Amino acid sequence: xxxxxxxxxxxxxxxxxxxxxxxxxxxxxxxxxxxxxxxxxxxxxxxxxxxxxxxxxxxxxxxxxxxxxxxxxxxxxxxxxxxxxxxxxxxxxxxxxxxxxxxxxxxxxxxxxxxxxxxxxxxxxxxxxxxxxxxxxxxxxxxxxxxxxxxxxxxxxxxxxxxxxxxxxxxxxxxxxxx
Numbered sequence: 001x002x003x004x005x006x007x008x009x010x011x012x013x014x015x016x017x018x019x020x021x022x023x024x025x026x027x028x029x030x031x032x033x034x035x036x037x038x039x040x041x042x043x044x045x046x047x048x049x050x051x052x053x054x055x056x057x058x059x060x061x062x063x064x065x066x067x068x069x070x071x072x073x074x075x076x077x078x079x080x081x082x083x084x085x086x087x088x089x090x091x092x093x094x095x096x097x098x099x100x101x102x103x104x105x106x107x108x109x110x111x112x113x114x115x116x117x118x119x120x121x122x123x124x125x126x127x128x129x130x131x132x133x134x135x136x137x138x139x140x141x142x143x144x145x146x147x148x149x150x151x152x153x154x155x156x157x158x159x160x161x162x163x164x165x166x167x168x169x170x171x172x173x174x175x176x177x178x179x
Contacts, residue, residue, distance in 0.1 A: 002094050006114060007105035008081045013043040016169045017074045020048060020102070022064070022082040023118035024056060025126060027144075029134040036144060037061040039068035040121045042081070044172070045157055046165035047121065047148045048072070052141050058090035065093065069100045073169075081105040083115050125151060 013019045019042035027036045035056045039049035049068030053060040065080075072078075080102045082088040088106065097104050107114035129147035134140040156162040163171075 002089055002091075002104075003084055004104040004106045006081075006108050007079050007103065008042075009114075011079070015074070015076065016041050016044045016046070016172050017048075017072055017078055018043060018076055019079045019081060019105075020068060021115060021118040021121075022061070022080065022088065023115060023122055024061065024085065024087065025122035027052065027126065027130055027140060029136055029140045031136050034137055034140060035060065036122075036125070037064040037087075038118065038121060038125075039064050039080075040118060041165070041169065042117055044165045044169035045117070045121070045160060046152050046169045047125075050144060050148055052137065052144050054137060056087065058087040058092050061087040062092055062096055065096055065100075069096070069102075074172075078102045079105050081107075081115065082118070083107045084109070121151075124155075128155075 008019060011019065020039050021042050022039045024035050024037050027034050035053050037051045037060055038047055040047050048071045049064040051060050051063040080097055084106050087093060094104065125147055129150065130143060134143055152165045154164060156164055160168050
């Protein structure tokens with residue numbers, strides 16, 4: 001298992017897709033506990049990739065990362081930050097980062113404050129969007145898809161000047177701020 005230094009300690013992203021943060025959170029349905037893997041852009045707060053599954057396997061978090069890589073609009077250098085969970089340390093995940101030309105970064109230990117943005121997005125999606133219980137994972141997957149869309153396109157953020165994640169993500173491209 002490969003572990004990496006924390007590259008985001010003194011780093012503040014200045015444009016979209018310069019840093020992606022990832023985490024896994026628990027979500028419930030009447031069937032039981034499920035696992036939501038998220039990959040979020042640290043600058044725009046846009047959820048770039050997600051996957052809901054019944055298990056917490058590396059192959060499931062890889063699906064979220066693949067979605068994020070496919071959604072990238074900019075070809076700038078990129079850091080991927082996560083905790084030191086087994087899924088993120090796995091060879092399959094690390095290989096995909098390498099293939100995607102994304103530099104890995106990890107928390108120093110198991111301190112959630114070193115991945116605070118990812119934890120915050122988890123909380124927003126769970127508290128603001130996933131409040132009502134779903135009967136099964138199929139319903140929950142649809143709710144997650146809708147929630148991510150609303151979060152990215154309609155939910156303004158104080159930290160973004162009351163703009164939505166997509167507005168910030170797209171505006172950077174329109175302003176020609178990126179090479």
